[in-house]
Amino acid sequence: MADLVDRARAAVTDRAELPGMSLMEHLTELRTRLIHSVVYLLIGFVVAYIFHERLYGFVQAPLDQxxxxxxxxxxxxxxNLYLKTSLVAGAILASPFILYQIWLFISPGMYANEKRYVVPFMGATIGLFFAGAWFGYRWVLPGAIKVLVLEFGKRFHPILTIEDYTGFFMAVILGLGICFELPILIFFLSLFGLVDAKFLLKHFRYAVLIIFVIAAVICPSPEPTAMCLFALPMLALYFLGVGVAFFVHPNRRKPKEANVA
Structure with missing residues (x-):
C-alpha cells in the first residue's frame, strides 16, 4: 500500500508541471462535457426506442429458447421494460461520443505523446464492453437461467415477472461488460505511473482474491462452476492488463523519448 501511495504522489508531482486550469475553468469544462454527454444519451435513447420491439425480442430470446x-x-x-432496454441500448449507441467527451475532459492533464492513445482507448473500451456483454448474453445468461429455473426449480412452476427478469438480465450483461474493462483501468493506472507490470505480478494473489469476490457477487448462480465462468475471463484480462502496463508505463517510454530527442 505504501508503495502505491508513493507512486501516486510521484505521478501527481510529475503532472503538476503541466499547464493547469483554475477551479472554475475545470468546473465549466466539466459542465460542458456533462451537457454534451446527456444530449448524446438522449439522442441514443430516442433512436433505440424506435426499435424497442426488436430490442424486446433480443431480451426475450434466452427465455424463448x-x-x-x-x-x-x-x-x-x-x-418500463421498453424504457429500460431503450435507455441501455441508447447508452451503448452513444458510448463512443460520451467516451470522447471524457477524453476531452482529461486530455488537458496529459502529455502530447500520451494523447495519441485516444483512438486505441476508445476502440478497446467499446470492444471490451461488447465482448463482455456478448459473453454474458451468449453463454452466462442462458446457462444461469437453465440451472436456476429448470434444474433447481424443476419441482416448481416458474413465474418470471418482467421486472425481475429485466433486473437479472441487466445485472449479467452490464456486469460482465464492465468487468471486461479491467485492461482499460490498468492502462490508465500504468499510464500515470501508479502501477507497472512488476507490481501487478507481485500482487497477483490479491488480484485473484478480488476477482473471485467480484465474480461471487455478480454471478447469478451459487455453483462454483458458474462463478469460475465469470472469474476465468477476468483473470485472462488481468494478464492482458499486465502486458499493457509493461508497454505504457512512463519508465519504459522515457528511454525511447530520450533517444528520439
Missing amino acids: LHIDLNFTHPTDGL
Whole structure:
C-alpha cells in the first residue's frame, strides 16, 4: 500500500508541471462535457426506442429458447421494460461520443505523446464492453437461467415477472461488460505511473482474491462452476492488463523519448 501511495504522489508531482486550469475553468469544462454527454444519451435513447420491439425480442430470446414466458404484475411493467432496454441500448449507441467527451475532459492533464492513445482507448473500451456483454448474453445468461429455473426449480412452476427478469438480465450483461474493462483501468493506472507490470505480478494473489469476490457477487448462480465462468475471463484480462502496463508505463517510454530527442 505504501508503495502505491508513493507512486501516486510521484505521478501527481510529475503532472503538476503541466499547464493547469483554475477551479472554475475545470468546473465549466466539466459542465460542458456533462451537457454534451446527456444530449448524446438522449439522442441514443430516442433512436433505440424506435426499435424497442426488436430490442424486446433480443431480451426475450434466452427465455424463448427454454420455452419460458414472461409475466407482469403491474400495468406499467411492459412500458418500463421498453424504457429500460431503450435507455441501455441508447447508452451503448452513444458510448463512443460520451467516451470522447471524457477524453476531452482529461486530455488537458496529459502529455502530447500520451494523447495519441485516444483512438486505441476508445476502440478497446467499446470492444471490451461488447465482448463482455456478448459473453454474458451468449453463454452466462442462458446457462444461469437453465440451472436456476429448470434444474433447481424443476419441482416448481416458474413465474418470471418482467421486472425481475429485466433486473437479472441487466445485472449479467452490464456486469460482465464492465468487468471486461479491467485492461482499460490498468492502462490508465500504468499510464500515470501508479502501477507497472512488476507490481501487478507481485500482487497477483490479491488480484485473484478480488476477482473471485467480484465474480461471487455478480454471478447469478451459487455453483462454483458458474462463478469460475465469470472469474476465468477476468483473470485472462488481468494478464492482458499486465502486458499493457509493461508497454505504457512512463519508465519504459522515457528511454525511447530520450533517444528520439
